[in-house]
Amino acid sequence: MRKQVVQGFHSFKGKIYRVFGQDGEREQQEELSRAETADLGNQDMHGTGQDAFDKLVERRDFERIVDEELRAGHSQGCLLVSNVDRFREVCEIYGQDTGNAVLRRVVEVLFCSFAEAVCMSRQGRDTFAIWLSGVSAANTTLLYRRAGEVNDVLLHPAGELPPVTLSIGMAFGDSAENCRELGKKAVRALNHVKESGRCGCEIYDRHGR
Numbered sequence: 001m002r003k004q005v006v007q008g009f010h011s012f013k014g015k016i017y018r019v020f021g022q023d024g025e026r027e028q029q030e031e032l033s034r035a036e037t038a039d040l041g042n043q044d045m046h047g048t049g050q051d052a053f054d055k056l057v058e059r060r061d062f063e064r065i066v067d068e069e070l071r072a073g074h075s076q077g078c079l080l081v082s083n084v085d086r087f088r089e090v091c092e093i094y095g096q097d098t099g100n101a102v103l104r105r106v107v108e109v110l111f112c113s114f115a116e117a118v119c120m121s122r123q124g125r126d127t128f129a130i131w132l133s134g135v136s137a138a139n140t141t142l143l144y145r146r147a148g149e150v151n152d153v154l155l156h157p158a159g160e161l162p163p164v165t166l167s168i169g170m171a172f173g174d175s176a177e178n179c180r181e182l183g184k185k186a187v188r189a190l191n192h193v194k195e196s197g198r199c200g201c202e203i204y205d206r207h208g209r
Contacts, residue, residue, distance in 0.1 A: 077172070169203075
């Protein structure tokens with residue numbers, strides 16, 4: 001069993017490295033935006049006539065937007081990366097159609113929670129990145145609280161969807177950095193969450209975590 005857990009974790013890391021082009025490095029991207037104060041459990045995109053995935057931008061466009069914002073002189077921002085915990089197991093138990101519905105719900109909840117996000121991108125099968133402009137370390141408490149609220153909503157789904165959780169990594173950046181550099185830092189923070197048991201949030205610090 002321990003061997004299977006280790007293999008599964010390293011498989012996850014390999015997927016993330018391929019997404020960000022960081023072979024052999026344990027790094028991910030972070031993103032975040034300040035959240036709305038309304039009840040997340042009652043917020044979704046139903047009735048908008050728009051699929052949750054339709055609001056996502058392509059990975060290449062996401063990187064371009066982040067880099068352009070940083071170069072334009074925005075002094076700070078936050079990159080958030082979230083990954084659905086044990087998503088493969090969810091699909092094996094409930095089927096791919098339910099798995100896709102879970103991913104749409106994840107996107108809905110993230111958009112509702114981090115409503116001021118500039119953009120969100122799908123970075124892999126079950127990994128999503130968000131860019132929050134103008135967010136700094138002064139917002140750390142709020143970011144942790146919103147990440148916790150997201151997991152609380154996903155753990156108590158309405159209807160027939162199974163409960164899921166997210167592991168989230170974040171990194172603050174300024175005009176001296178770019179999307180890929182912030183991505184490396186966010187990946188490290190997300191990996192720490194995975195190693196610590198999943199279902200949580202970490203913000204990259206100068207000690208390399």
